[in-house]
Amino acid sequence: MYCSCTMAEHFHLNTPLLESVNMSKRVGTTVYLKMENSQPSGSFKVRGIGHLCQQLARQSKGVVCASGGNAGLAAAYVAKKMGVSATIVVPSSSPRLVVQRLQDQGATVKITGKVWDDANTEAHRLAETEGLTYVPPFDHPLLWQGHATMISEAADSLGPGVKPGAVLVSVGGGGLLCGVIQGLKDVGWKDVPIIAMETVGADCFNAAVKAGRIITLDDITSEAKCLGAKTVCKKAFEYSQSSDLTIISELVTDQHALHAMETFLDEERVLVEMACGAALAAIYSGLIQRLQDEGRLPSCLGPLLVIVCGGSSINMEQLANLKHKIRP
Known part of the structure; x- marks a missing residue:
């Protein structure tokens, strides 16, 4: 069988950009959620x-x-x-x-x-x-070009003159991170800091940043399996070494990611997987405040753009299983 679709056809949706009142109260600045969980396949x-x-x-x-x-x-x-x-x-x-x-x-x-x-x-x-x-899941320029469209959509939704104070994103193999960076460049937001979130035990990007070279993890021990690449893509690592970009690599525990999932479900009425919970945990765990206290983010912070990357490997049964594993 061969494709009969037109070259202009897109398979993704222009997803909603929602303001979260609850998250905004927590961090003292407006938080916008780019709802990639609403894509037809369940994720960005x-x-x-x-x-x-x-x-x-x-x-x-x-x-x-x-x-x-x-x-x-x-x-x-x-x-x-x-x-x-x-x-x-x-x-x-x-x-x-x-x-x-x-x-x-x-x-x-x-x-x-x-x-x-x-x-x-x-x-x-x-x-x-x-x-x-x-079809590579994260390491190809065409993937990054496709992912970059979420940033141009966010810029259109926010309107002229509104620029994020930071973008929060989960990192697995690095494809989403590369796409976000491409998108920031496309819309003239290259100076916006990126907070790159991973869970302990699925932290190939953070390990590479700390070592100053690409690291292959021995194993994936985190329950955030969709972050589970043992080696980050080369382009993501190169971006981390660039003086033109501000990429803050941070880790949270599985417990923090799970708590973020549960809080997001309770407050925003949306169920996402643990890989997405890593980015959300930056807000729910107090990490944003810590970065401000350390001077790595400004105390007067512009609006935060959170990529809710979504995920389809979750339902209530799987959530119960995660609770049992992480909080035995």
């Missing part, structure tokens, strides 16, 4: 993957993607819309919920290895042996 990933597939997979016999959940769901969604087959390779740590949702999108699911890196090796093998188009 459909922006970049949709853009990449439009460019690389229009005449493909099928796509293959390694994913802990969200990239695979985006690839499966886009492939279905384009009329090509999708094979998604997931690690054994992926929730059954994700596997079922992938199958519901018509994808062939293959479970390989313990972590994403193992699944990615198999995805590359399948691309080579079966002639499939490999």
Whole structure:
């Protein structure tokens, strides 16, 4: 099957930019939420993957993607819309919920290895042996171009003359971070600080920043499995070393990310996964105030833009499982 869609077609939505009264009270400045959880595939990933597939997979016999959940769901969604087959390779740590949702999108699911890196090796093998188009989940310029559109949308929503005091973003392999930076450059906001959030145990970016070189983690020990790349992409690390950008790399515990998920559900009536909870925890854990106290953010802070990256590997049963694991 071959794609019959037009080149102008987009697979992502222009998502809402919502003001959070509760979060704004906590940090003493206006907090805007870019609601990427409302994308058709459940996360921001459909922006970049949709853009990449439009460019690389229009005449493909099928796509293959390694994913802990969200990239695979985006690839499966886009492939279905384009009329090509999708094979998604997931690690054994992926929730059954994700596997079922992938199958519901018509994808062939293959479970390989313990972590994403193992699944990615198999995805590359399948691309080579079966002639499939490999869809990277985070490390490709076309992905970053697609993700950058969320920043231009936010700029349009905020209107002229309104610039964020900082952007809060979760970091896994670094694709979203690279897209946000690209977007900030596109709209003339390169001077806006980025607060790059990870959980302890899924912190390949923070480890690289501290070491001054790219680090491969021994294992992923965090329950935020969708942050679970053991090595950050090269471009994200290069950005962290750039004197033209302000990237503040911070860690929170799984407990903080879980608390952020629960508070966000309670106050904003939205359920997101732990990977997203890492960014939200910057507000709920008092980290923003600490950064202000340390002089790393100004005491008089402009509005915060929080990328609610979403995630489909969560439901109430999975939330209960996380509570049991993290708070036994």
